[in-house]
Amino acid sequence: MSEPERSVLEKRKEVLDKLRGLGSRIYDQLERGVFPFIEMPVRSTENIYYDHVLRQFVLGDKRVKRSSRNIRHLKPFAQLVWAALFSYELTSQRKTSTLRDVYYSAQAYEMTFKDQQESNNIITDLETVLGYSREDFSIFPEERSAVFGDLTIRYTVPGYEGKTLNLTSHPDGVMIGPALTSAEFEETSADKVIAIEKGGLFTRFIEENVHKKFNAILVLTAGQAPRATRYFIRRLNRELKLPVYIFTDGDPWGMHIAMVIISGSANAAHLRDLTTPDAVWSGVWATDIVEYKLPTDPLDDIDMKRLYELQKDPRYQEDPLWQREIKTFMKIKRKAEQEAFSRYGLTYIVDEYLPAKLEETGQKGKTK
Amino acid sequence: MAQATFEEISAADFFYRNRDIAGFTNPTRAIFAAIRELVENSLDAAESIKVPPDIYVRLSFEGEASEETQIYRLRVKDNGTGIPPQHIPLAFGQVLYGSKYKLKQQRGTFGLGGKMAILYGQITTHQPALIISSTGGTRIYEYKIMIDIQKNRPVILDRRITLNKDGWRGTIIEFTLEGDYLRAMPKILEYFKQTAMVNPYANLTFVDPKGRLYIFKRATATMPDPPTETLPHPYGVDVELLQRLIQITTHGNMLDFLKNHFHRVGNVTAKRFLEFSGISPSKNPKKLSHDEIVRLVQMLRKFKDFLPPDAGCLSPLGEELLRTGILKELKPEFLAVHQRKPATYSGHPFIVEVAIAYGGEISQKNGFVIYRFANRIPLLYDEASDVSVKVIESMNWRRYKVAPDMPIAIVVHICSTKVPYKTVGKEFIADRPEVRREIANGLREVARQLQRFLSRREHADRDKKRLGVFSKYLPRIAEFSTKLAEKDKIPDIERLLRNVRRYGVE
Structure with missing residues (x-):
């Protein structure tokens, strides 16, 4: 397949x-x-x-x-x-x-x-x-990102050539290292990829069976996604034709983690095959902070400065969503972490927020 | 008025009371000054007959004088002209003896230093001085003398005549004096070293009280042309000198007086000057009143048409000898010497010689090592006040690629019939614009040569370093690319390295 x-x-x-x-x-x-x-x-x-x-x-x-x-x-x-x-x-x-x-x-x-x-x-x-x-x-690079979900891979690294592994086999996820990066994809039942910024939420999603409930491969970026991870996400999108949804913290830095997965970084301008242009940022948006009345922290000077930079960045001109969210951040001057949803109970994010956002951004993803 | 004072006390008495001005300030300075004065007299004595000087100086310990001072015996022997026997007592026993009515470049200024040393010795130790001298004839004369300070007369205690079997010529002076050698030692040794530098044709030997022997050997037998005696130039005359000239003149009218006692004054100039100053050419100079003498000096200075002084009376060291001397004492890696053309200040001709030396035995301190000389005498005190130092400090050395931490020595030698000392102590040169300009121009010339040397060396260094870098990395590039291309034979990079060696590449 x-x-x-x-x-x-x-x-x-x-x-x-x-x-x-x-x-x-x-x-x-x-x-x-x-x-x-x-x-x-x-x-x-x-x-x-x-x-x-x-x-x-x-x-x-x-x-x-x-x-x-x-x-x-x-x-x-x-x-x-x-x-x-x-x-x-x-x-x-x-x-x-x-x-x-x-x-x-x-x-x-x-x-x-x-x-x-x-x-x-x-x-x-x-x-x-x-x-x-x-x-x-x-x-x-030093490995820190991981993947979990129903995907069977076949190793090509010496000593493991031909061996296969299902990426649900370890409940902490499987590290995206050289062996996984060079592995061939065998088969999957998933129909989407969900990339998550933080390890805590990645674990919560596994515990709550998000991969089953939403038929998804979960990828932990652990902050800014390493290039091997960006390349891995691209392969999931290109080779397996899976749409990619990215969930980050609701602040300029989280927003940019999503952007680098989608459009890459200036530092890697000399390279190709590290971007996933069709991936979408599903949250946490500034408008989500307002809509879900999330507990917040104020944006500090450095956050604001970053927003002004991003506002002018050509990558953020591609989709009106970005400019809208930047403006909202500037207006509310607040930010929220993914964990903020816990104020509505530990499973709220999985039960309510995630399906709503997948629905919302999935529509958008298809119209693209 | 100083003149009045001179009439009341003898010259010896005057200097006894004012010995500071001759450099005998304290036991440390005194022992330095005594050696210096006698060595300089000896150098002059040998040079005046064009003989390369051989000077032997011995300082020996005689006993304690007080807690801080000791008594030393100083003996200085030279191979100079020697002194005719009839002049010996006066030459060493009377202060201000000697004719100075004619001018030439000499080390001493007043003909005073040697006598001051003996006088100081007598004052501090109450011992007579021994003078042994021969002009190379059949006899050697020995005098034991003391100075009668009040009368400014020599007192001969003993006199001996021996046969000069070996045809010796020269003078030996020996006397005792109080001093502090330990404190004076650094300056004395520096004095010998620097004297050797500007007198490279002299042999200097010094035995110190500890019995240590210091020898400064001559590096050449070539000597500079001796200075010729010259008459004073009208611009440089003062009342005192004019009075002395009037005293000794044998000419009975102003025209002849001017023509015969002044430098570059002939019949035409003398007449025009007398007309200018309204003095009758037939007036007897001996009849001039004090006021007229004062006015005459003023008119001499005002008259614009005197010819500039001729530098024939000067005896600069010359670039070759200066080079020899510096190479001998500093052994520098690089040396540039330069002699300026003669110039004048206030009617006194002078010549500036400069040198700049790099590396070798020159110590690396923050700032330059500066050697100052006047009429081949090292100047060791009051460096900061000297005009040379001011010139050196005002120069933009960075322009010449010179950094303050480089081992650089600068030599400035000024020779003149009247060195513009700022003080009687003869330790530093006054800041006269004419002198300053000559020093500055001379230093610029040698600094440019140093700059060329430093640039060349920098280039050579850079080329060497460059070759080092290429020799290190090109073989690596060859090795790695051979492995990477999976070839067996490493390409020959000798040709590229030869290119680097030859052209320096980019």
């Missing part, structure tokens, strides 16, 4: 080819006796544009040449080639690593990075050069 955009194995082969290609290009340049160089798009803000078709930020045409002829570029250049080799070895041996690992591994090659930030930047450079996100070449 699954129709992957392209299979996990194919993608890995592409990435390995790209990395090897990078090595060959540099090798050939050296063979010809020229200082090797690499070209890549500029990542600074003046070269980041919002693409209304892709509904995400993309990089413009400006390109930068990194040449080993330039003494200032020489060290980063060597670091980049090292990072490419490191990723190549990881990916071809089907191992994974983290950004922190990269920082320390470099020292084994006497390619020390000044600090974590320097090594992170080199990895982002490599993403830009290759056009793949680092998860694709086996460098993962």
Whole structure:
């Protein structure tokens, strides 16, 4: 039943080819006796544009040449080639690593990075050069997000190849790590995905059998969704054709967690396949705070400043919903957490709020 | 009035009462001043006959004088001209003895220093001074003398004549004095070092009371041309000098007097000046009243048509010798020396020589090491008040890529028939605009050369560092890309490194 955009194995082969290609290009340049160089798009803000078709930020045409002829570029250049080799070895041996690992591994090659930030930047450079996100070449963030629901996956990681797992098999959910990210989807009975910002609510939903009652796959983003999770949500939406509903806290930060799942971030403008443009933010809206008379806290200065920023953000121009909610937040100057519904009893959110919102935003989702 | 005072007490008495002005302020300064005065006399004595000076100085401990001061015996021996026997008692036993009616560049100003040292020794220890001298003839003369302070006369206690079998020429002076060597030691050693720097043709030996031997060897036998004697320039004349000239003149009229006693005054200039000042050319100078003398000095200064003084009477060290001296004492990594063209202030010709040295034995402190010299004498006190220091401080050194923490020494040497000292102590040069300008221009010249050196070195450093970076990372790039491309043979990067070495690339 699954129709992957392209299979996990194919993608890995592409990435390995790209990395090897990078090595060959540099090798050939050296063979010809020229200082090797690499070209890549500029990542600074003046070269980041919002693409209304892709509904995400993309990089413009400006390109930068990194040449080993330039003494200032020489060290980063060597670091980049090292990072490419490191990723190549990881990916071809089907191992994974983290950004922190990269920082320390470099020292084994006497390619020390000044600090974590320097090594992170080199990895982002490599993403830009290759056009793949680092998860694709086996460098993962610390895992913290999870998934729960009736979805059977088949592992591709060494030692587990071919093994299957149903994601209801562990009541705390299954961590969205490298193994799950690289797994193929087998089958599911779910007809929607519900992404939840906070662990407490995710657990409540499992306890209250939301996955059964609403026929849903539950995803815990644990705050801002890691890129592996965003990629995973995208796959659920694209490969399994499941609509995605996002529930966050009712404040500018929660709203933006939903937005990044939908339209991605400026930091990832050099990458594709991390967005789910058809996903919808189902709550908690500012208008919900009013309508459900939720207990609130006042918006502080930082919250207000964030709202003004978001108001001008092109991602928030796409759907009138965003501007309406931003204005309402500004008007009521209050915010509410997902847990605020508990004032009406622990199950109120599942019994009343969730069906109402799914109904409301689902309509909208279909008309889109 | 000072003049009146001079009539009432003898010159020796005057200096006895005012020994501060000659630098004998306290036991520390006194021992320094005594050594300095005698060494300078010795240098002059050798230079006047174009012999590279060989000077031996020994200071030995004689006993305690008080809790803080000791008695020392000072012996200074030179290979200079020597003193004719008939002049010995007066030369060392009478203050202000000597003819100073002609001018030339000399280390001492009053012909006073050596005698002051002996006088100070006599005052503090009541011992006679021993003078041994020969002009290189068949005899050596030894005198034991004391100074009768009230009468300003030498008292000869003993006199001996020995045969000069080895043809020795020179002078030995030995006497005892009170002092504080321990406190004076740093300045004395600094004095020898700096003297060696501006007298690179001299051998200086110093044995201190602890028996430590300090030797400053000459680095060259070349000596600067000795100064020629010159007449005073009319712009530089004061009442005192004019009175002395009138006393000794043999000319009976003003025209001849002016023509024969002043620098760059000929028949035409003398006549025009007399016309300008309304003085009769036939007037006998000895008949001038005190008021007329005062007026004459004023007119000499007002008259605009005197020719500027000629610098032939000056004996600068010269760039080559200054270079030799500094290289010898500081062993710098870089050195630039520059001699300015002669200039004048108030009728006195002067020449400024400057040098800037970097690295070597120059200590790295916050700020420059400044060496000041006047007529080849190191100036060691009152640095902050000196015009050179003011010029150095007012310069924008950053323009020359110079940072305050660099090991830099600056040498300023001014030579003149009359060094514009600010005080009688002869320790620092007054801030005269003419002098200031010459020092500033000279320093700018050597600073530019230093800047070129620093830039070149910075470039060389940068190139070396650059090559280091390329040598470190290019092989890595080659290694990693070879593995990444799954090739076996690592590409040859020697060609690229050669490019870096040759062209420096970007």
